[in-house]
Amino acid sequence: MVARLVKSGDLEITWPDGTTGRYGDGTGENVHATISDPGLLRRLMQNPELALGEGYMEGGLTIEGDDLTGFLRLIARNVRENGSGRFSAAAAAARTGLRRFAQSNPINIARLNVEAHYDLPAELYELFLDDALQYTCAYFREDDMDIGAAQQAKMEHIGRKLMIEPGMRVLDIGSGWGGLSIKLAKEFGAQVTGVTLSDVQLNYAKKKAEEAGVADRVNFRLMDYRDLNETFDRVVVVGMLEHVGQPQYHIFFDQLGKVLAPDGIALVHTIGRTTPPGQTSPFIHKYIFPGGYIPALSEVMSEVEKTPLMPADIEVWRDHYARTMRAWQDKFEANLDRVREMFDERFVRMWRYYLIASEMSFTELGLVIFQLQMAHKPTIVPITREYLYNEA
Numbered sequence: 001m002v003a004r005l006v007k008s009g010d011l012e013i014t015w016p017d018g019t020t021g022r023y024g025d026g027t028g029e030n031v032h033a034t035i036s037d038p039g040l041l042r043r044l045m046q047n048p049e050l051a052l053g054e055g056y057m058e059g060g061l062t063i064e065g066d067d068l069t070g071f072l073r074l075i076a077r078n079v080r081e082n083g084s085g086r087f088s089a090a091a092a093a094a095r096t097g098l099r100r101f102a103q104s105n106p107i108n109i110a111r112l113n114v115e116a117h118y119d120l121p122a123e124l125y126e127l128f129l130d131d132a133l134q135y136t137c138a139y140f141r142e143d144d145m146d147i148g149a150a151q152q153a154k155m156e157h158i159g160r161k162l163m164i165e166p167g168m169r170v171l172d173i174g175s176g177w178g179g180l181s182i183k184l185a186k187e188f189g190a191q192v193t194g195v196t197l198s199d200v201q202l203n204y205a206k207k208k209a210e211e212a213g214v215a216d217r218v219n220f221r222l223m224d225y226r227d228l229n230e231t232f233d234r235v236v237v238v239g240m241l242e243h244v245g246q247p248q249y250h251i252f253f254d255q256l257g258k259v260l261a262p263d264g265i266a267l268v269h270t271i272g273r274t275t276p277p278g279q280t281s282p283f284i285h286k287y288i289f290p291g292g293y294i295p296a297l298s299e300v301m302s303e304v305e306k307t308p309l310m311p312a313d314i315e316v317w318r319d320h321y322a323r324t325m326r327a328w329q330d331k332f333e334a335n336l337d338r339v340r341e342m343f344d345e346r347f348v349r350m351w352r353y354y355l356i357a358s359e360m361s362f363t364e365l366g367l368v369i370f371q372l373q374m375a376h377k378p379t380i381v382p383i384t385r386e387y388l389y390n391e392a
Contacts, residue, residue, distance in 0.1 A: 001045065007082050009074040016041070024074075031071050032064040053283030053357070057350045068356050076364035107224045110197060113243065113291040118198040122177065127339060128332040128355075132179035133204075136239035136269065137321040137369045147327035150320075155183045160388045161267050161313070161373055162234045163381070164188040171195070171232040171259060173225045174240025178205025178218070184236075185209075185217040194220045195228070226251065231261045241270040241300075242292050246277075249295075249303040257307040257376070265375050266309065271321070272297055272370040281357070288354050297370060309374040312381040317369035325359035 002013065006023040010030045014020045016038040035041065037060025043051035052075075055061030056068065063071045125133055130148040138150035139157050158180070164170065166189030172181045175194025178201075184190045196202055202222050209218045235256060244252045260266050277296045284292065297314075304311065332339070332355060339348055361367045375381055 001048075005082060006074070006078050008078060011071075011074055024078075028074070029070060031067060031074050033071060034062050034064075036060055036062070047282060050282035050286065053281075053287070053350075053353050056353050057287075057346060059349070068352065069359070072356055072360045073364060076360040080364055080366075107226065110224060110243070110291070113289070114197040115199075117289055118176070118196075119200045121342065122200060122204045124339065124342060125177070127335040128328045132183070133177035134179050135176060137271070137317060138324045138327070139317070140320055140323055147324065147331075150324070150327075151179075152183075155180050156187075157388070158236060158238065158267060158269065158371075159184055159188045161371070162188075162236060162265055163387070164190050164234055167191060168233040169193070170234040170236065171228070171230075173235065173237045174243070175201070175205060175220060176239070177201050178208045178220060180236065180238060181205070181218050181220070182209055182212050182214055185214040186212055190217070190234070192218045193230075193232070194218065195223050195225055196220065197222065197224060226255055228255070228259050231259055231264075233261050233264050235260050235264065235266040236269075237267070238269040239271075241268055242294055243289070244293075245291055246293050246295060246299060249299065250306065253303045253307050253309065256374075257309045260309070260374075260376065262376050263380060265312070265373065265380055268300075268370075268372045268374070270295065270300075270370055270372075272300070272368055274366040274368055283357070284354065287350055294367065300370070300372065304372075304374065308376055310376070310378060311372060312375050312378070313371075313373040313385070315371040315373075317371070319362075321367070321369055322359050322362040325355055325362065329355045329359070 002011075002021070002023050007025065009024040009028050010026050011023045012020055012030060012032040013023070014032070014034040016035055035055065037055065037058070040051060040055045040060045043054070052061070122133070125135065129135055130151045132148075132151055132155070134151040134154065137154065138147055139154035140150045141153045141157075145153065162170070164184060168190050170184055170190040170192045172184070172192055172194040175181050175196050178194060181192040181194040185192045194205060196205070199222065202220055205220045206215070209215045209220070237256075241252070256266055271294045273294055273296050275296065277299050280289075280293050301311070329352075332351065336348060339351070373381060
């Protein structure tokens with residue numbers, strides 16, 4: 001199986017019986033992995049993507065120098081060039097066929113999925129994110145920006161696309177720890193309503209709004225977007241569509257059209273795939289984002305077409321998320337001692353695998369960011385992007 005998959009690069013594997021195999025064409029830096037757990041071999045045959053992550057997380061798979069980035073880059077490039085092999089392809093096809101059930105996301109399940117990831121202690125996220133706890137792709141408008149400046153640039157870019165005027169009512173669906181809502185209230189003069197399903201995020205966001213002096217302009221609520229029955233001048237959705245689930249897209253965009261005022265502007269910022277529709281990594285689904293799914297643009301726009309909303313602009317961000325992931329990895333690795341105190345070594349390896357595998361998805365496997373700007377009326381948004389760069 002490995003020989004069929006790895007045709008380029010230089011991979012050595014020491015197997016549980018002590019023998020070593022070498023795979024690829026010998027180009028590039030050598031990567032040496034050791035599989036010490038015999039039971040991992042069967043699991044790799046049955047579900048390679050899941051078993052690979054679990055093997056690293058549990059310690060049955062180790063890599064010389066702990067070069068997980070080099071190992072996953074080699075694997076990802078070969079998957080891109082040669083396919084994933086018939087074993088992995090069969091498992092992926094099964095997951096695609098079953099995603100109607102795996103991504104079903106009624107309100108009670110949505111709450112549980114959110115709690116599984118976002119109700120981890122806020123301190124964990126403070127250890128690897130920026131000060132505003134922006135857990136989505138940063139915007140490196142200048143090459144020398146650090147992660148904090150790039151996240152501020154992202155929020156500024158979004159604010160300009162929304163064309164917010166002081167006093168406008170803005171809805172932030174999936175408001176997280178509150179950083180974007182606070183920014184839009186403080187610097188753009190908006191009256192912001194943020195909705196989340198995480199108690200931890202809700203309490204954190206309220207505290208931050210108080211500290212920023214905008215508690216009177218930001219109202220955070222613990223509620224599902226499907227329960228909203230008000231209208232807003234602007235609607236922003238950043239990093240939340242990935243949690244909706246493909247079977248619910250028609251509900252999501254229908255609701256977006258209902259809560260957006262006739263003269264309003266909506267912006268959806270989401271990870272997207274540049275390949276045809278697929279399925280969620282089984283490791284990510286099981287351990288990181290249960291119920292999550294990254295859409296192809298075709299899946300999104302086919303649902304937007306069924307609503308009164310029309311696209312005003314579709315922007316594609318390339319490389320920005322890979323840079324964001326590397327910045328998060330650097331901060332995470334710098335704070336390993338504290339993470340181990342909070343959790344354990346297994347969690348450290350799980351989180352490291354998640355961050356590095358995610359980076360490889362952007363650098364090697366065709367993931368990007370889509371920013372979809374939508375409106376009910378074609379005349380609401382200027383016909384060029386010049387308004388975004390007017391520093392006045």
